[in-house]
Amino acid sequence: MKAVGLIVEYNPFHNGHLWHLNEAKRISGAPFAIGVMSGNFTQRGEPAMTDKWSRAAMAVKAGVDLIVELPVVFSVRSAQYFATGGIRLLNHLGVVSHVCFGAEMPDMAKLLAAANALNQPAVITAMREQMKTGQTYAASLAAAVSARASVDAGLFQSPNNLLAIEYVRAINTYAPQLVPLPLKRLAADYHDSLITSPIASATAIRAAILQKGALSPGSTAWQALPPSCARQINELINAGKAPVTLADFSNIILAKIRAMRLDALAGLPDITEGLHNKINQAAFKATTVQELLAHSKSKRYTITRLQRIIIHALLETTKDQLAQFDQSGPLYARILAFNNNGRRLLKEISQHATIPLITKTAHYLTSKQQQPGSLSPLQAMLACDISATDIYALGFPNPVWRAGNQDYQTSPLYIAD
Template identity: 70%
Template sequence: MHTAVGLIVEYNPFHNGHLWHLTEAKRIAGAEFAIAIMSGNFLQRGEPAIVDKWSRAAMAVTAGVDLVIELPTVFAVRSAQYFATGGIQLLSRLGMVSHICFGAESADLAALTAAARALSASTTGSTIRQKMKTGRTYAASLALTLAETTGIDPGVIHSPNNILAIEYLRAIFTCAPQLIPLVIERCAANYHDTVITSTIASATAIRAAIAQNSLLLPDSSAWQSLPAATAAQINALIATGRAPVTFDAFSNIVLAKLRTMQLNELAALPDVTEGLHNKISDSARKASTLQELLSFIKSKRYPLTRLQRMMIHALLGTTKTTLAGFDQAGPLYARILAFNQNGRRLLRVIDRYSTVPVITKTARFLTSKQQQNNELTRLQDMLAYDIKATDIYVLGQPNCQWRAGGQDYQTSPHYLAN
């Protein structure tokens, strides 16, 4: 069987740091191939991707990823624990991935593993919840709890990539013990950097440059922080009005949705607790923009990313009950977004060993007529949320000619022939 290293990614967009991580992952894993499990059109931080999922997958394959598979939306737009678990489960269910490689601010796998095991202890969850009741965020409560119980430096926990790394390890313990974890230390840029200072920059800073809605110039710092092919692809999307897609473009849609939801519907949204639905309802009527709405609701208890995920769940119609059912089932399909010649070889192997079906044509598993009724299988229901996510996402594209629905039925995976 071929050896493949798995990557759980967002590639928003694919930049030089991702290219370095890809190269290192294959090297230290000794793997022939790389398979990326990638978020679709909405991301873990509760934001729309700056360019669509097929374009981001094509950028990744052009840069050397062999196969890009979509992480279902119901796992992609989630907190670190569920995002990581969904990605690990999907990699495991492909039946032929040997390693999982992820980036972190701390490359100390022993420390991250100790933190993961401590977090999985039966009493840790209740301790974290008690600390959150004092107004601390989940990340701060987690860091303090682990510092108290294991002596782990709180700084190891506070960065988003370290938190994800710990959750990947927890998921491996419970869902995929056959996967060998590998960690690579992030280099050059910090996660939240907003300025590009070298050829390896944060995705945050790169998105800020792209969001100016002007073409990237070859001598600009943004262009230099991207593989040349990626920069050219982004320019083509900007030129045709398919990018950039920003959260502000959904301002009126989000406000309209929240203003028409009943209080019980708001209370059913994932992550909404402790009467927050009342505050969301009141704030949605007072706010005139999405950013103003978020500023009204944001607090230490409810950081921005958590609130943004609530907004996406409101648009998609997902509820606590819905997600609980999907979490119990795990990802039920491997939906292909892009592949190269090596990826084509991998697909033949995956067809033999995968415990979930491979989807290259959506209509073979779900038709638009089926989507409109309420008698869907669990797989079809999960897939329907991916389709709904795209139908909403395209409304944020700058040029209205690209906003028609049903693109998941019409778009084939991107194939790179050479």
């Protein structure tokens, strides 16, 4: 029993994801598909528009057989750590043979050359020197790799290519038996903000939902989604469980940052060279999270990086914590949703997995154990996920859904075929 692995966010699941799923099964020849999906907070440093169980259910209804949560300590990270967390988790399951991912330039030879270049000390040194001139990480990386390793700098100009390179790099390091399958991104670009065809970017679909609210059948946004996903999004909107946005956490984020000591702010992931002072000052000028980002942004520090930093402040994750988790990698596989094939996969995974499968949170960490005390590394990682869900719930439009402890009360969703 072999499966193709997909590292995803599905925010929300759209027709491009459906095409990717079907192509992944076709080119891999694997009869099953497993998605490792960000939970309630995403790689760009934003809350997902809908909660993790709803997004997992949409994906399974569309044909993914099993959705496993990527722990938040890997999901709200730069491309290297996001990709590495996803690859290591898929590898731990023991049933994945291929990993399929999108890229603007799906040339395996070029992706491999770039991945190998990133492991060269001379390239890393050159990149750091470039960053001292005020260049962003991506721009510095492109310049260093193209100069030192004769790799096309254009490879580094899109988020999907960066992720693809990091997937290949992580596979080489942690799971060389997995077969990487780069797939050319279809139609819409990652950053496209308009819907011009049935294949649209998640960015454009989210923008349409925020602008218009519930989706009208036949609208361009509706047509960009599988019908079951469009209907479920409307149900969530009508129930006041969506959309959840970064702006919904403005007061909480500003309160957290204003109350943080400078040394604690300096200990947040991605903070370097005095950025904590700038964010501290910005927090006292800003009245919204968007103003906080605007006051903190510079040529060197992109909005995405700043968003990740403020989510780390919100969740109280630190550099030291993440360094430990990066050493261990994912310590469990948290099941969010599955279908009949997924049930078969779970039986097989239970015999081959090298980490525990979590279907009931309290079996590994109780609410009482979450209080200050001695937690195992697995419990500490799981506590971050539970806390992230407790905080995320405060962003639901309808207050009736904002109670905590939802990770203890929600079981994996079984979606009958």
